[in-house]
Amino acid sequence: MSIPPVTLRRVFWRCLFLQAAWNRRGMQNLGFAYAIDPALRRLYADPGKRNEALRRHLATFNCHPYTAAAIVGGAIHHEERVAAGEEPTGAPLAYKQVLQGPLAAVGDGFFWAGLRPFFGALAAVGTLVLGWPALVAALLVYNTLHLWLRWSLFRAGYRTGDAVVVRLAALALPAWAARLRDGGAVLCGVAAGVMALGAVGRLGIGAGALALLAATSGIVVLGLRARLLPTVYAALGLGTAAGVVAQVFRGGR
Amino acid sequence: MIGLARVDERLVHGQVLVGWVPHLGARRVVVADDEAAGSPLARAAMTLALPPGVEAEVDPVKGVDWEALAGSPEAVLVVFRDVAEVERALAAGFTPDRVPVLNLGNVHYALGRRQVTPSVFLSGAEIDGLRRLAAAGFRIEARAVPLDAPIDLAEIERRWNAAG
Numbered sequence: 019m020s021i022p023p024v025t026l027r028r029v030f031w032r033c034l035f036l037q038a039a040w041n042r043r044g045m046q047n048l049g050f051a052y053a054i055d056p057a058l059r060r061l062y063a064d065p066g067k068r069n070e071a072l073r074r075h076l077a078t079f080n081c082h083p084y085t086a087a088a089i090v091g092g093a094i095h096h097e098e099r100v101a102a103g104e105e106p107t108g109a110p111l112a113y114k115q116v117l118q119g120p121l122a123a124v125g126d127g128f129f130w131a132g133l134r135p136f137f138g139a140l141a142a143v144g145t146l147v148l149g150w151p152a153l154v155a156a157l158l159v160y161n162t163l164h165l166w167l168r169w170s171l172f173r174a175g176y177r178t179g180d181a182v183v184v185r186l187a188a189l190a191l192p193a194w195a196a197r198l199r200d201g202g203a204v205l206c207g208v209a210a211g212v213m214a215l216g217a218v219g220r221l222g223i224g225a226g227a228l229a230l231l232a233a234t235s236g237i238v239v240l241g242l243r244a245r246l247l248p249t250v251y252a253a254l255g256l257g258t259a260a261g262v263v264a265q266v267f268r269g270g271r
Numbered sequence: 272m273i274g275l276a277r278v279d280e281r282l283v284h285g286q287v288l289v290g291w292v293p294h295l296g297a298r299r300v301v302v303a304d305d306e307a308a309g310s311p312l313a314r315a316a317m318t319l320a321l322p323p324g325v326e327a328e329v330d331p332v333k334g335v336d337w338e339a340l341a342g343s344p345e346a347v348l349v350v351f352r353d354v355a356e357v358e359r360a361l362a363a364g365f366t367p368d369r370v371p372v373l374n375l376g377n378v379h380y381a382l383g384r385r386q387v388t389p390s391v392f393l394s395g396a397e398i399d400g401l402r403r404l405a406a407a408g409f410r411i412e413a414r415a416v417p418l419d420a421p422i423d424l425a426e427i428e429r430r431w432n433a434a435g
Contacts, residue, residue, distance in 0.1 A: 042389065043380040078379045082285070116313045119281035123320030126285030183315045192322045 021057050021094060021176075028056045030172050033090050036083050045080035050090065050114075057094045061101040071097065074111050081118040082125020087168045088182050089117050091175025113180070124191050129164065132195035132202075139205035146212045273369055274346030278357060279376040282307060282350050283317050283327060286376060290416040292325055297346045300327040303335050303360060304352045332359050341369035353378065354393070354400040367408030375413040375427075385434040387427050388413045398431055 021029075032053040039048035054075055062068035081089060096110040137160040144152025175182045210229065218226030274295035279287065282302050292300065300321075307313040308331045317327050332351075337360070340347050349370070351357050357365070357373065377390045384392035391413050393401075405411055405424050412421035422430075 042386070045379075080281070113312070116307075116310060117316055119279075119284035120316035120319045122281070123284040123288045126289050127320055127322065130285075131289055180312050183312065183319060186319055187315070192320060196323055 020098065021060055025056050025060050026094075026172075026176065029053055029090060029094065030087065030169060032056070033087050033168070033172065036086055044076065044078050046083075046086070047076050047079045050079045050086075050093075051075040053090050054093055054097070058097065061097055070107070071100075074107065075114075077111055077114075079114055079118060081122045082129065084129050084164060084168050085121040085125035085171060086118075088171035088175035088186070089114055089121060091172040091177075092117070092179050092182055094176050095179040117183075121186075124186065128191040128195040128198075132198035133164065134160065136198040136202040136205070139202045139209065142209045143205050143212065146209060146216070272343065272346060273340055273349055273371075275372055275374055276349040276351065276357070276365070276370045277374040277376045278351050278354060278378060280352055280379050281377050282313075282352065283320065285320075286416050287348065287350065288320055288322060288325070290418075291348055292322070294417040295346045295348060297348045298325055299343070299345065299347045300325065301335060301340065301347055301349045302327065302329040303332045303349055303365075304329065304356065305331045306352070308334070332356055333363050335360070335363070335365070337364040337366070337369060354397040354404075357404060358400055361404065361407060367410075371410065373404060373409045373411050375411070376415055385431050387430040387434070388415070388422060390415045391427075393427070393431060398428060401427070 032055075036046050036049035036053060039052070040046060041048065051072055055072060058068055058071045058075075062071055075093070092113055093110045096105060096113050099105040100107055100109060137156050141153045141156035144156055171182070171186075174185045178185060210232075214226045214229040217229045274297050275291060277287070277291070282304065283300060287300065291297070302308075302317055307317065308329045314329050317329050321327055335349075340349070349365075351360065354375075375388075375391050378384070378392055378397075380386070380392045381394070383394045384397075385394075386392050401411055401424060411424045411427070413427055414421040
């Protein structure tokens with residue numbers, strides 16, 4: 019039997035809480051079992067079989083919380099076949115185990131290291147230029163986009179099962195992630211420029227030059243593949259120094 | 272050369288591609304795993320997340336040409352599923368002189384395994400396996416991502432004993 023759309027929407031809603039009961043041993047296992055439970059209730063009328071199905075979804079699971087939606091969808095796809103006697107009971111678990119690592123990598127690379135920093139930088143530039151409504155707009159667009167992608171992945175997983183891999187490959191998310199990272203870096207540069215110009219306007223040329231120096235140093239340190247934390251310290255230190263010197267300059271005038 | 276060999280039950284995932292591949296400057300990831308090599312879904316999935324310019328291949332443990340990997344001009348990252356697979360690879364030519372470090376990344380909890388780091392749980396048999404690998408000459412560390420501090424085998428054993 020196939021799952022009614024209202025149940026699928028309920029499962030998707032529950033996918034948003036995938037990490038709510040994160041734990042060291044099972045990681046997202048409780049969240050996964052909670053998410054898929056409405057579908058299992060539809061598929062297995064016999065309480066014994068439903069319990070058995072729920073139990074197999076308590077196995078250790080960990081993925082990116084966004085791309086995991088595709089695996090939840092695909093696990094329902096396989097559970098339908100298990101319930102119909104077309105596949106062994108281990109099929110949904112095997113599917114989850116194979117895809118969790120690669121899809122976590124796709125999600126980390128695209129959402130965490132690409133899309134989100136890009137929109138963060140966009141919000142920073144927008145807010146510097148246009149004020150706070152730009153921040154709200156950036157948050158709205160980012161969240162609409164990621165929720166739409168999550169829903170699309172969930173539906174593709176449910177409809178196509180194993181072939182969701184082909185769908186994902188066609189999206190070329192790693193290539194988009196690289197473009198978004200470059201775009202985000204450019205936006206950070208623009209933000210630095212806007213701040214430097216603002217500093218010149220308010221505090222004089224010395225403060226502007228220092229803000230630019232701080233930004234340039236940050237980029238150089240990043241370019242040298244420095245470890246993340248020292249880079250942050252260096253950027254913070256230079257930024258703070260720029261602020262202090264700017265205050266001294268202003269006080270002296 | 273082999274830049275790093277890693278034990279990771281999750282095989283190719285974010286910590287590997289976002290953390291280790293750029294850290295090592297690797298252009299190639301080799302997954303040495305019989306189960307993944309035998310699954311079309313796994314083989315297709317392993318290539319999904321690769322950033323532009325990075326290749327991945329999935330081979331059975333006995334099917335990897337270790338000499339060629341060790342001799343390749345660019346850094347290669349090798350991933351195994353568990354400690355037992357590394358011992359099988361050792362028998363097939365994956366020798367300590369061909370790899371600087373054997374890294375333990377993710378080994379999930381299972382019955383009989385004790386926690387030694389937030390992401391590594393080991394059984395008694397696996398501790399014995401690691402001792403044999405160290406005796407063979409491998410430098411062993413537990414470290415999830417390059418930014419973490421590495422934990423050496425002595426500390427792994429100390430924590431394992433303390434967790435018992």
